[in-house]
Amino acid sequence: MPSRQKTKTRREKLENREEAIIESARAILNEKGFSKTTMAEIARAAGVADGTVYIYFKNKEDLARAVLAQFYDKLTETAQTGVDKRSGSIAKLKFLARHHMSRVMDNWRILEMLPLIDMKMDSYEGSDLYKLNRAYVAVFDRVAERAHEEGLIGSGTPLWVLRDMFFGSMDYGARTMLLIRQDDNINWFVDNLISTLFGRVEPSDKRRADVVDRLEAIADRLEDKL
Amino acid sequence: MPSRQKTKTRREKLENREEAIIESARAILNEKGFSKTTMAEIARAAGVADGTVYIYFKNKEDLARAVLAQFYDKLTETAQTGVDKRSGSIAKLKFLARHHMSRVMDNWRILEMLPLIDMKMDSYEGSDLYKLNRAYVAVFDRVAERAHEEGLIGSGTPLWVLRDMFFGSMDYGARTMLLIRQDDNINWFVDNLISTLFGRVEPSDKRRADVVDRLEAIADRLEDKL
DNA sequence: CCTGTAAATGAATATTCTTCAATTTTAGTG
DNA sequence: CACTAAAATTGAAGAATATTCATTTACAGG
Known part of the structure; x- marks a missing residue:
């Protein structure tokens, strides 16, 4: 059953993306602090669109x-x-x-x-x-x-x-x-x-x-x- | 010299206003925290217009x-x-x-x-x-x-x-x-x-x-x- | 009473978070 | 391989709020 394989790959890709967003956020937040960090900057650093961040996280x-x-x-x-x-x-x-x-x-x-x-x-x-x-x-x-x-x-x-x-x-x-x-x-x-x-x-x-x-x-x- | 009197009164009035703004800010900030407190709310509580706060304080x-x-x-x-x-x-x-x-x-x-x-x-x-x-x-x-x-x-x-x-x-x-x-x-x-x-x-x-x-x-x- | 300056106003601007209709990608199927 | 439904993504629009500034008001001094 290749379906499981593919599903796993997809899930992995999503988890990687979530990881990437968290990692970008971590780096920028630790540099600038919460209020000076913008969601747009995090999204850009993670290589995704602004709206994408909100698929993974409810808000800032x-x-x-x-x-x-x-x-x-x-x-x-x-x-x-x-x-x-x-x-x-x-x-x-x-x-x-x-x-x-x-x-x-x-x-x-x-x-x-x-x-x-x-x-x-x-x-x-x-x-x-x-x-x-x-x-x-x-x-x-x-x-x-x-x-x-x-x-x-x-x-x-x-x-x-x-x-x-x-x-x-x-x-x-x-x-x-x-x-x-x-x-x-x-x-x-x-x-x-x-x-x-x-x-x-x-x-x-x-x-x-x-x-x-x-x-x-x-x-x-x-x-x-x- | 009534001028000194009047000047003093005016200065007092300004100081009172500054006091009122700080006091309103203190109360609301301690209730809601920094990010949930709006400048508009502070201004309203102090009985002044939004812009007035910025005469006394550079920013939030x-x-x-x-x-x-x-x-x-x-x-x-x-x-x-x-x-x-x-x-x-x-x-x-x-x-x-x-x-x-x-x-x-x-x-x-x-x-x-x-x-x-x-x-x-x-x-x-x-x-x-x-x-x-x-x-x-x-x-x-x-x-x-x-x-x-x-x-x-x-x-x-x-x-x-x-x-x-x-x-x-x-x-x-x-x-x-x-x-x-x-x-x-x-x-x-x-x-x-x-x-x-x-x-x-x-x-x-x-x-x-x-x-x-x-x-x-x-x-x-x-x-x-x- | 008049005038120039300081203070105050609040509508307009700017920034940034968040949403969402439209688009693209993916997994599964015939 | 083509097709389809669902999932994921996008970025422009919407909403909230800090901040500015042209205009108006209040006041001290003459």
């Missing part, structure tokens, strides 16, 4: 949503892959932070569309974008839970607060770094962030912990003697 | 900038006043946090215009809005420096990182609270935020204290024996 917002969805999808994948490669909760968290910050800084014009587009307040939960966002932060949640089990995080602070602090600090930090302190490097920020949020695993602390271990051993021996 | 962005500027101006004043009323660095910081969060949550549609409008990358430093933003965060900086002098903050983390974490966590937290956990209260978030950022009593510290207790007890008994 919907297209921007698709761009954001693709962004989150890729972001989650590279984040998870990178986390899996590292060993040790702190190393995983630091990777996640560096990864997030560099992506935010490279794509801030894409990300700044989020509140603009998605803050509908009604339809947000249940939306594709919401689910993709959940999937992304879940990468953090798993690592943070693991770190908690290992005793690296004081149990006083709820996970969702830590999560908001983790991502909020970085989103804000990325913005000030872009605007003002362009030359400061990401690593410094990330190290400070992680050590503030998660039980300060600095060298000095490790040494202090060792000292405490030794003192406990001494206490044990002295108590035996007494 | 410029008007939105004026609204943001007024917002930051008021925000800084109420923040400083509130801080002055409290005593103790932690109380001041908690007030500042609660104050910030409630204002953000009440005015998020105004605030979400910030990246839209001001992320010019070139003209930002030196702009009015930048100066007002600096003035606002300076309120935090003064309190944090004081807290640092009092030993409430570990000196490891630079002030600018703490500042980004402070405001970033809240901006992000406010958004998730608006979108998802509407019923959770601000105080819980703020308490967790402050205790994570400032003067955290970690598990390791508790353990250290326990060991000291044991050793002191042992020392007492040894002294008795000798």
